[in-house]
Amino acid sequence: MVLVFAESPRGQFKKSAFEAVTYGKKVADMMGVACEVLTLGTVQDAAQLGKYGASKVLNIADTAYNDFDSQEQAAAIADVAKSRGATVIILSHSSTGKSISGRVAIRLDAGLVSGANALPTISGGAFTVTKGVFSGKAIAEYAITSPIKVVSLMGNAVKPEVSGQPAHVENITTSAAKGRIRVKSVKTQEGTVPLPEAEIVVSAGRGMKGPENWGIVEDLAKTLNATTACSRPVADSHWRPHHEHVGQTGIAIRPNLYIAIGISGAIQHLAGVNNSKVIVVINKDSEAPFFKAADYGVVGDLFEIVPRLTDAFKKFKANQ
Amino acid sequence: MKLLVCISQTPDTTAKVSFNNDGTDFNAAGVQFIMNPYDEWYALVRACELSEATGGKVTALNVGPATNETVIRKALAIGADDAVRIDADPKSAAYTARQIAEYARSQGYDIIFFGKETIDYNGSEVGAMVAEYLDLPYVSYASKLDLNGSVAMLEREIEGGIETLEVDLPCVISAAKGMAEQRIPNMKGIMTSRSKPLSVVPPVAYDEPVKATKFTLPPAKAGVKLVSPDNMDELVRLLHEEAKII
Numbered sequence: 001m002v003l004v005f006a007e008s009p010r011g012q013f014k015k016s017a018f019e020a021v022t023y024g025k026k027v028a029d030m031m032g033v034a035c036e037v038l039t040l041g042t043v044q045d046a047a048q049l050g051k052y053g054a055s056k057v058l059n060i061a062d063t064a065y066n067d068f069d070s071q072e073q074a075a076a077i078a079d080v081a082k083s084r085g086a087t088v089i090i091l092s093h094s095s096t097g098k099s100i101s102g103r104v105a106i107r108l109d110a111g112l113v114s115g116a117n118a119l120p121t122i123s124g125g126a127f128t129v130t131k132g133v134f135s136g137k138a139i140a141e142y143a144i145t146s147p148i149k150v151v152s153l154m155g156n157a158v159k160p161e162v163s164g165q166p167a168h169v170e171n172i173t174t175s176a177a178k179g180r181i182r183v184k185s186v187k188t189q190e191g192t193v194p195l196p197e198a199e200i201v202v203s204a205g206r207g208m209k210g211p212e213n214w215g216i217v218e219d220l221a222k223t224l225n226a227t228t229a230c231s232r233p234v235a236d237s238h239w240r241p242h243h244e245h246v247g248q249t250g251i252a253i254r255p256n257l258y259i260a261i262g263i264s265g266a267i268q269h270l271a272g273v274n275n276s277k278v279i280v281v282i283n284k285d286s287e288a289p290f291f292k293a294a295d296y297g298v299v300g301d302l303f304e305i306v307p308r309l310t311d312a313f314k315k316f317k318a319n320q
Numbered sequence: 321m322k323l324l325v326c327i328s329q330t331p332d333t334t335a336k337v338s339f340n341n342d343g344t345d346f347n348a349a350g351v352q353f354i355m356n357p358y359d360e361w362y363a364l365v366r367a368c369e370l371s372e373a374t375g376g377k378v379t380a381l382n383v384g385p386a387t388n389e390t391v392i393r394k395a396l397a398i399g400a401d402d403a404v405r406i407d408a409d410p411k412s413a414a415y416t417a418r419q420i421a422e423y424a425r426s427q428g429y430d431i432i433f434f435g436k437e438t439i440d441y442n443g444s445e446v447g448a449m450v451a452e453y454l455d456l457p458y459v460s461y462a463s464k465l466d467l468n469g470s471v472a473m474l475e476r477e478i479e480g481g482i483e484t485l486e487v488d489l490p491c492v493i494s495a496a497k498g499m500a501e502q503r504i505p506n507m508k509g510i511m512t513s514r515s516k517p518l519s520v521v522p523p524v525a526y527d528e529p530v531k532a533t534k535f536t537l538p539p540a541k542a543g544v545k546l547v548s549p550d551n552m553d554e555l556v557r558l559l560h561e562e563a564k565i566i
C-alpha cells in the first residue's frame with residue numbers, strides 16, 4: 001500500500017497536497033496496490049482527496065494535530081504506515097514536510113529521497129527516483145534499497161489530476177503525546193498564491209531603480225494571476241518584503257513561467273529559479289548573464305517594455 | 321548552555337558541476353570547497369551569539385575526511401570553542417545523520433543547529449533524522465531564534481508566511497536567512513582557531529538505505545530567443561503557441 005500524508009495547514013488542503021495524492025496514486029498504480037491518504041487534525045472536506053486518487057482517506061481528528069509539531073506528526077504518520085502495512089510513504093517537500101520526512105524515515109528504518117522531481121522507476125525489486133541537486137545544476141538518481149521507502153515530492157513537479165470520486169473518510173485514533181512545540185501565531189499573505197506554489201512568477205530586480213516603480217510589475221502580475229518576487233539586493237534594500245526574495249538564500253521556486261525584469265542573473269539567483277519551465281528575461285543589458293539561462297529575452301528599457309507586455313497579455317486574454 | 325553546530329563542506333556556489341566515472345562521482349578537480357553557507361552564516365553565527373550572551377560553549381561538528389579541516393578551522397575562527405570531526409566520507413544524509421546522532425546522544429546539548437539545507441545535495445534531511453534518533457523536537461527553516469530560559473522562541477518560514485513558535489529545550493533546529501548576519505573571522509579569531517581543540521572520532525558502522533546511482537546534467541537550454549522590444553504581441557504568441565505555457 002502507498003500512504004500519502006496530505007498536509008492541511010489551518011484545516012485547508014493546498015495544491016501541494018493534491019500533487020502528493022496524484023503522485024501517490026500513480027506510484028500505487030505502478031505497484032498494483034491501493035493509495036491511501038492520511039490527514040491530521042481538523043480538516044475541511046477530506047473526501048475530495050479521493051478525486052486525486054485516494055482509495056480511502058484516514059483522518060486522525062485529534063485537535064492536538066492542528067498545529068505544526070514535527071515530532072507528533074511524524075509519529076502519527078509512521079504509526080499509521082506500520083499498522084496499514086504501507087511500503088511507500090509520500091509527503092510534500094514543503095516547509096512542514098522538510099521537518100517531518102526525515103523523522104518518518106528513521107522511525108520506519110526507511111530510505112528517504114527528499115525533493116523528488118519525477119515519478120520513480122520501479123522494476124523488480126529496484127526503486128529509483130530522481131531529484132535536482134547542486135541547486136538545480138544537476139539531477140541525481142537515487143536507489144532506495146530498504147523495504148519501506150519514503151519520498152518527499154517537490155512542489156510543481158507533477159500536476160494535480162482528477163481521476164476519481166470523493167473517497168470514504170475513516171476516522172482513526174492514536175495516542176498523541178503532549179508535544180514540546182507550541183505554535184503561537186501564524187502570519188500569511190492573504191489573497192496571493194504563495195511563491196513555492198505559484199505557476200507564474202513575475203520577479204524584478206535592481207533595474208527597477210526604486211520601490212516606487214513597482215506598479216508596472218504588479219500590473220503585469222495581476223494580469224497573469226501571477227505572484228510577485230524579487231532579487232536579493234531588492235529585499236536587502238527593503239524595496240520589497242523579504243518573503244518575496246527568490247534565489248539561493250531566499251525561496252527556491254519552479255513555476256511554469258518565470259518573468260525576470262531588471263535582474264542580471266547572478267549565479268545565486270539562478271540557483272533558486274533555474275528549475276522554472278520557461279524563463280523570460282527583460283533587461284537593458286544584452287550581456288546580462290541571465291540571458292544564457294533564458295528561453296525568451298527582450299533587450300531594452302523595462303519601463304517601456306513591461307507595460308507593453310501587460311497590454312499584450314490583456315489583449316490575448318480578451319481574445320481567448 | 322551547550323550548543324552543537326553541524327557544519328557541512330560543499331563546493332563553492334559558483335563551482336562548475338561535473339561528474340566522473342560514467343556519472344557516478346562528483347568531479348572535485350579544480351573545485352573550491354567552502355563551509356555550507358547556511359551552516360556558516362546563520363546556524364554557526366547565531367550559536368556563537370547566544371553562547372557569547374549567556375556564557376556557553378559552541379562545538380562545531382563535521383562528518384568528513386581530514387581534508388575538511390580547513391573548513392572546520394574556519395568555524396573555530398568564527399567563534400566555535402572546539403570542534404569534532406567524525407572521520408568518514410559520507411555518501412548520504414542518512415549516514416551523516418546516524419554519525420551525528422551517535423556522537424551527540426551522550427553529550428547533553430541544549431540546541432543542535434543545522435543550516436536549512438546543503439547547497440550540494442539540497443536534502444534538508446539530516447536535522448530531522450538526528451532529532452528523531454535523539455527524540456527531540458525539531459523546527460526547520462527557522463529565521464529567528466531567541467532564548468527565554470529553557471524555551472526557544474522561534475520563527476520559521478512557511479509557504480507564504482511566518483509561523484511563531486515556542487520549543488522546549490533541548491531541541492534541534494535548521495537555520496535560514498534572517499537568523500543572523502554573516503560574520504567575517506577577525507585576525508584574533510584566525511590566530512586562536514589554530515590552537516582550539518579539534519578531536520577526531522571514528523564513525524559507527526551503518527548500512528545506507530539510499531544510494532546515489534547516477535548524476536546527470538540537465539539538458540542544455542536551446543539558447544535564448546530574442547524578441548523585439550516593440551513587439552510584445554510576438555512574445556505572448558510564442559509563450560502561447562511555442563512554449564504552451566499560457
